[in-house]
Amino acid sequence: MKIEWNRLTITVLLVLVSSCNNAPAKTGTTNSPEPAIAQPVIITDTVPNDSDDPAVWINYADPSASLVIGTDKDSSGGLYVFDLKGKLDTARSIRGLGRPNNVDIEYGLSLGGKPVDIAVTTERFTHKLRIYSLPDMKPVDNGGIPVFEGEDPAFRDLMGISLYKDPAGTIYAIVGRKTGPTDNTYLWQYQLKDDGKGNVIAALVRKFGNYSGKKEIEAIAVDDQLGYIYYSDEQVGVRKYYADPAKGNEQLAIFADTAFAGDHEGISIYSTSPTTGFIIVSDQQADQFRVYRREGDPGSPNTHSLLRTVKVKAHESDGSEAISVPLGPDFPTGIFVAMSDEKTFHFYRPEQILGDSLLRKK
Numbered sequence: 248m249k250i251e252w253n254r255l256t257i258t259v260l261l262v263l264v265s266s267c268n269n270a271p272a273k274t275g276t277t278n279s280p281e282p283a284i285a286q287p288v289i290i291t292d293t294v295p296n297d298s299d300d301p302a303v304w305i306n307y308a309d310p311s312a313s314l315v316i317g318t319d320k321d322s323s324g325g326l327y328v329f330d331l332k333g334k335l336d337t338a339r340s341i342r343g344l345g346r347p348n349n350v351d352i353e354y355g356l357s358l359g360g361k362p363v364d365i366a367v368t369t370e371r372f373t374h375k376l377r378i379y380s381l382p383d384m385k386p387v388d389n390g391g392i393p394v395f396e397g398e399d400p401a402f403r404d405l406m407g408i409s410l411y412k413d414p415a416g417t418i419y420a421i422v423g424r425k426t427g428p429t430d431n432t433y434l435w436q437y438q439l440k441d442d443g444k445g446n447v448i449a450a451l452v453r454k455f456g457n458y459s460g461k462k463e464i465e466a467i468a469v470d471d472q473l474g475y476i477y478y479s480d481e482q483v484g485v486r487k488y489y490a491d492p493a494k495g496n497e498q499l500a501i502f503a504d505t506a507f508a509g510d511h512e513g514i515s516i517y518s519t520s521p522t523t524g525f526i527i528v529s530d531q532q533a534d535q536f537r538v539y540r541r542e543g544d545p546g547s548p549n550t551h552s553l554l555r556t557v558k559v560k561a562h563e564s565d566g567s568e569a570i571s572v573p574l575g576p577d578f579p580t581g582i583f584v585a586m587s588d589e590k591t592f593h594f595y596r597p598e599q600i601l602g603d604s605l606l607r608k609k
Contacts, residue, residue: 315333402424423465529566563587583600
């Protein structure tokens with residue numbers, strides 16, 4: 248899951264949030280400033296099997312033409328591409344993947360001497376990363392990149408993925424698996440680069456990440472601007488680490504560790520400036536999201552106290568994505584996308600999740 252922010256965001260946000268109430272789904276429900284259950288603005292077309300995780304590609308030339316890419320987690324699954332009306336783009340969707348679990352997007356990887364935006368998904372049954380250029384969704388991975396090589400086969404079933412672009416422009420993939428060791432090496436971080444022929448290769452740069460051993464780790468999010476990795480240890484809480492391998496493998500915080508109904512799942516980051524915003528975490532079995540301050544509590548940047556809890560129509564949400572760039576008339580303050588287990592993805596306006604009062608304080 249990725250955050251994006253530009254100079255237009257704060258200006259547009261301040262102008263529009265004051266006039267934008269929580270929007271009803273396009274099903275004729277009554278508009279309400281604080282609904283008991285947030286209704287999606289858009290519900291996408293269905294995927295064939297099992298929706299799981301979304302990512303958003305921002306078309307900076309025409310934000311209203313941005314794309315949502317979602318995984319269909321099945322033995323013959325795929326990456327399904329939607330427009331902002333939730334309509335399936337059949338030409339660009341990828342089928343026939345071996346249980347793709349999570350997906351993330353990064354901008355400007357140098358391939359063949361030019362910057363290329365990429366979508367990366369974890370293919371569980373082949374133990375490979377699959378990488379596609381954007382917006383055309385053409386493969387640039389030479390058939391897939393094996394990861395967790397040398398591990399026990401039981402520790403190679405891929406799940407989570409998040410991409411990190413450091414200040415120098417180097418792009419990394421942080422990868423998780425269905426299960427793994429409890430010796431602080433659960434996550435592996437790879438540098439992505441050109442093989443000299445316009446395809447992506449990966450070089451392992453570190454192993455890190457505490458794991459309780461209680462269930463699994465799926466949701467991973469990176470804050471490029473502040474340089475942090477967050478991931479959900481599903482039965483415990485959200486763990487926080489530095490994204491830069493040179494800064495070490497010390498766990499900086501664990502939060503969102505109380506009052507969850509079941510699994511800690513999708514993590515999204517909504518920025519209101521380069522240094523402020525919100526971390527949004529799925530309380531999966533309660534059909535709700537919990538909101539925490541991105542920059543930490545005042546005077547304590549690694550303390551993230553609960554700010555708000557919101558019920559949503561999306562059911563048993565695994566993955567989510569938050570974008571703060573205005574994306575046209577339907578999503579003037581950005582978009583929040585949540586997977587829902589009836590094979591769809593739900594599109595919300597961010598103020599439905601965050602609340603007008605929190606956004607105004609920013």
